[in-house]
Structure formats: structure tokens, C-alpha cells
Amino acid sequence: MTKPMTKTQLVAAIADAMGADKKTAGAALDAIAEVVAKEVAAGGAVTLPGLGKVVCRERAERMVRNPATNEMVQKPADKQVKFSIAKALKDSVNA
Template structure:
């Protein structure tokens, strides 16, 4: 099993994919995280095509 990608690695990959600098990629990732957190904490869900659906559910 491989180690999960860290935020730093993800930012670097996003920057490379976008052809942007790491500061721009960090801003983009932080914005996406904030939007998803706000939506899910409010009882909603977010679907990321090709990835999955992010939502909060009760667990025993």
C-alpha cells in the first residue's frame, strides 16, 4: 500500500496540471475545500464527477 498524497504534493500536482504557480494552486484547493465544507456542514452534498459524492451521515 502506498502512502496517501499530502496536501503539498496535491498542490504541486494541481499547479503542474494547471500550468500555474503553487500559490495559485493553493488558493484554488483551499477554496474548493471551503466550499465543500460549507455545503456538507449545512446538510448538503457535493458530487465530484469521476471521484464520488461527499456528504455527512450519522454513524452508530
């Protein structure tokens, strides 16, 4: 297994694919991340064409076990960010 691509490598690859400089590609990547974070934090969902969908889901209050003490404690309701992979990406990986 190879190491994951770093942000610097991703920005360089985006700049090369766009035919733009790294500064423009970095700004575009940061803007996308900011828009997705704002929308998901507000309870919405964002579809990234060809990649998948980012959504925020509510989780109910539940009982969880503290592994250090084996004590069962009540965990309050919270939100969880989920990413669903697009079928097109799955198909391209498995082709």
C-alpha cells in the same frame, strides 16, 4: 503500499496539471475544501465529478458499549459525513 500524497505534493501536482503556480493551485484546493465543508455542514451534498459524492447523514440515538468498562451507554443522535466513490473512478482503478 505507498504513502499517501501530502497536501504539498497534491498542490504541486495540481499546479503542474493546470499550468499555474503553486500559490494559485493551493488557493484553488483550499477554496474547494471550504465550499465542500460549508455545504455539507448545512446538510447538503456535493458531487465532485470523477471522484464521488460527499453527503452528511443523520444517525439516530443508539446504545453503544464502552470498551473499557463493557457498560452499555446511550449515545445521542449525531451527524456523519460519508463519501461515495464515483463509478468512473472505480472503473479506472480496476482497469
